[in-house]
Amino acid sequence: MPKLPPDDGDLSAGLDERGWSLLPALMDRGECEDLRALYGDETRFRSHVVMAQHGYGRGEYRYFSYPLPPLVERLRRRLYDLLLPTANRWRRALGQEEFPGTADEFWRACAAAGQARATPLLLKYGTGDYNRLHQDLYGEIVFPIQLAFLLSEPEEDFTGGEFVLTEQKPRMQSRPYVVPLRRGDAVAFAVNDRPGRGPGGYHRLKMRHGVGEVRSGERYTLGVILHDAA
Structure with missing residues (x-):
């Protein structure tokens, strides 16, 4: 099971x-390989998306169906607990209602809003594939932080394929970030809006994420989104 550290301040500070x-290094090589192997088992998934058919880029991904694989289920629950303090601090800053205290309460709220489909997914990129900048919004309820786990080793399994983020401040040009990931690493990042402090108080900073072009090989990622889909 991936070893999630307590938030010692670095996680929330970075966010x-x-x-x-x-x-x-949240996952070891064996865990990454086990998750990659699931991609070929169609019985694990509720849908298969070929990005080029929808203008999303190139590559493909599959959304897990419920029940989730045990590792993904445990990981998702622990991530909710870990990220909840930051998520609720952001909600308060933006004048929004706080999220429930437990993951089960949160997912019941999603279901009551018509969002009952699983959103964790595996993504597969080959040579020449990429993912356009986007946001993973699946309904009215949005948990503001999600994670991507790199399951392949750069320079060994693939080249290129950098994880990228952009931040849009009001009335300013976008700021880009390139996140250096190795196999087993994860990046926690804002799904959509996050609070930024200015002279007049808090304002919304809009985030988008994507993947640069893979120059060679294959790149696999586990995406862990905490809100369910309509």
Whole structure:
């Protein structure tokens, strides 16, 4: 099981300061390989998306169906607990209602709003594939932080394929970030809006994420989104 550290301040500080935070070496090689192997088992998934058919880029991904694989289920629950304090601090700053205290309460709220489909997914990129900048919004309820786990080793399994983020401040040009990931690393990042402090108080900073072009090989990622889909 991935070893999630307690938030010693670095996680929340990174999220507050730039909208993302790197969590190194959360998965070992065996866990990454086990998750990659699931991609070929169609019975695990509720849908298969070929990005080029929708203008999303190139590559493909599959959304897990419920029940989730045990590792993904445990990981998702622990991530909710870990990220909840930051998520609720952001909600308060933006004048929004706080999220429930437990993951089960949160997912019941999603279901009551018509969002009952699983959102964790595996993504597969080959040579020449990429993912356009986007936001993973699936309904009215949006947990503001999600994670991506790199399951392949750069320079060994693939080249290129950098994880990228952009931040849009009001009336300013976008700021880009390139996040350095190795196999087993995760990046926690803002799904959509996050609070930024200005002279007049808090304002909304809009984030988008994507993947640069893979120059060679294959790149696999586990995406862990905490809100369910309509």
